[in-house]
Amino acid sequence: MSFHPSAPVVHEARAGSRIAAVADFRPERIVSNTELGNPLGVSAEWIERRVGIRERRFAGPGDSVPGMGAHAAAKALSTAGLGPADVDLVILATCSMPSPMPNGAASVAALLGIPTVAAFDVNAACAGFCYALGIADGLVRSGTSRCALVVGAERMTDWVDPTDVDTATIFADGAGAAVVVPAERTGIHPVVWGGDGEKASLVAIPDRHSSVTMSGQAVYRWVTTELTEVARAACAHAGVAPGDLKGFVTHQANLRMIEHLARTLGATGAAIARDIVETGNTSAASVPLALTRLIDLGRLRSGDPVLLMGFGAGLSYAAQVVTCP
Numbered sequence: 001m002s003f004h005p006s007a008p009v010v011h012e013a014r015a016g017s018r019i020a021a022v023a024d025f026r027p028e029r030i031v032s033n034t035e036l037g038n039p040l041g042v043s044a045e046w047i048e049r050r051v052g053i054r055e056r057r058f059a060g061p062g063d064s065v066p067g068m069g070a071h072a073a074a075k076a077l078s079t080a081g082l083g084p085a086d087v088d089l090v091i092l093a094t095c096s097m098p099s100p101m102p103n104g105a106a107s108v109a110a111l112l113g114i115p116t117v118a119a120f121d122v123n124a125a126c127a128g129f130c131y132a133l134g135i136a137d138g139l140v141r142s143g144t145s146r147c148a149l150v151v152g153a154e155r156m157t158d159w160v161d162p163t164d165v166d167t168a169t170i171f172a173d174g175a176g177a178a179v180v181v182p183a184e185r186t187g188i189h190p191v192v193w194g195g196d197g198e199k200a201s202l203v204a205i206p207d208r209h210s211s212v213t214m215s216g217q218a219v220y221r222w223v224t225t226e227l228t229e230v231a232r233a234a235c236a237h238a239g240v241a242p243g244d245l246k247g248f249v250t251h252q253a254n255l256r257m258i259e260h261l262a263r264t265l266g267a268t269g270a271a272i273a274r275d276i277v278e279t280g281n282t283s284a285a286s287v288p289l290a291l292t293r294l295i296d297l298g299r300l301r302s303g304d305p306v307l308l309m310g311f312g313a314g315l316s317y318a319a320q321v322v323t324c325p
Contacts, residue, residue: 017140017180018187019133019325020082023075024292025068025153025175026279027057033169040165047169052255056172056280059155065094066107068175069153072288073112076177080325082147084112089148090119091136093128093284095313096154097121108151118145125203126251126312127193128152128284129176133308134191134320136180148180152284161211170253171212172280176288186323189238192230193318196222203313223257223311228264230319231309235265238321240305245270247294247306247324252276252286267307271299283312300324 032055033044048054059068069092077083090112092105105119124131129152136148153175162168180188199222202215235242248262248270255276262272273290282289287310294300302324309319 015141016183016186016188017137018183019322020179020181021076021080021325022176022178022288022292022295023072023079024289025071025075026289027059027063027068027173029058029060030055031058036169040163040168042165042169051170052274052276053170053280054277056278057174058157059173063155063173065097065153065155066092066104066111068173069104069108069151069177070111072153072175072177073108073149073151076149076179080179080181082179084114086147087112087114087149088117089136089139089145090117091122091132091148091150092119093122093124093132093150093152094154095123095125095128095283096156096159098158104153105151108149124284124310124316124318125314126253126283126286127310127314127316127318129287130191130308130310130318130320131193131316133178133180133188134193134318137188137191140180140182146182149177150180151175151177152286152288154283154285156212156281156283159205159212164211166216167212167214170281172282174279174282174285174289176285176292178288189234189321191318191320192233192237193316195314195316197314199315200313202315219315220254220257222315223253224260227309227311227317228261230317231261231265231307234307234309234319234321238305240321242266243269244305245307245321246304247271247273247291247300249273249287249291249294249306250309251311252279252290253281253312284310286310295324
């Protein structure tokens with residue numbers, strides 16, 4: 001195949017962007033607390049009491065990061081009534097690719113049948129999907145893109161030491177995707193993002209031959225003491241009071257952490273995503289997976305204001321209020 005570059009297409013800038021659809025991919029293999037806990041000498045009840053997880057999904061041999069991402073993206077496009085030919089940008093949020101290059105987004109695009117589309121990866125770990133959504137919003141509003149696929153996909157089990165009780169009982173695999181298109185009204189509000197590199201070692205993979213390490217208690221304290229203000233700022237940027245949120249979808253790291261954030265923010269009247277119970281911690285995939293589940297369960301309706309927030313290794317965080325598709 002020969003490539004012939006064409007003149008750049010500049011689309012009209014729009015007042016806003018919106019999520020047209022979201023979708024998920026959950027691997028077939030369901031792994032219980034008993035299956036994981038017995039070899040580690042801990043009970044199923046201990047795992048659930050500690051982090052809120054009852055079961056999680058592990059990728060199969062054929063479930064690559066780009067492959068899972070492409071499955072979720074294809075479903076999202078179908079739900080939006082669009083096809084691969086409509087897409088001009090693919091952003092993949094992931095921290096679990098097996099090698100530094102090629103980037104996973106290009107492989108997602110190729111699997112969808114759009115091999116020459118603009119494509120790049122974002123590695124902000126568990127905050128990655130919200131980072132990527134903020135980037136897509138800006139590119140669509142500027143007219144650079146007319147239809148962006150934002151994908152969060154992870155094979156965290158490739159990077160976990162199965163003998164480490166602190167990580168082996170938590171991390172899992174999966175993918176979620178969102179289709180972002182122009183809108184006359186704001187459907188994706190400004191992202192509030194940042195990071196604290198001085199604490200970066202709290203969650204890390206020291207080198208490509210290592211497994212993920214995590215100082216769970218320190219991360220818990222960081223999230224519960226510092227990130228409520230990030231959520232408040234995201235609501236303020238959207239002009240939405242926390243009590244008026246209809247959905248509260250954070251990174252699915254720990255059930256007690258999620259419920260603490262919702263309570264301290266004052267969003268307890270919202271539908272709170274508790275996808276971690278059945279899905280575990282899927283890093284950059286967790287926010288779109290959790291959002292899709294709330295929609296599929298009928299707990300969110302089109303037009304509802306929903307707070308999305310990711311946080312994790314970096315230490316990175318990002319939050320924005322979106323209109324439910």
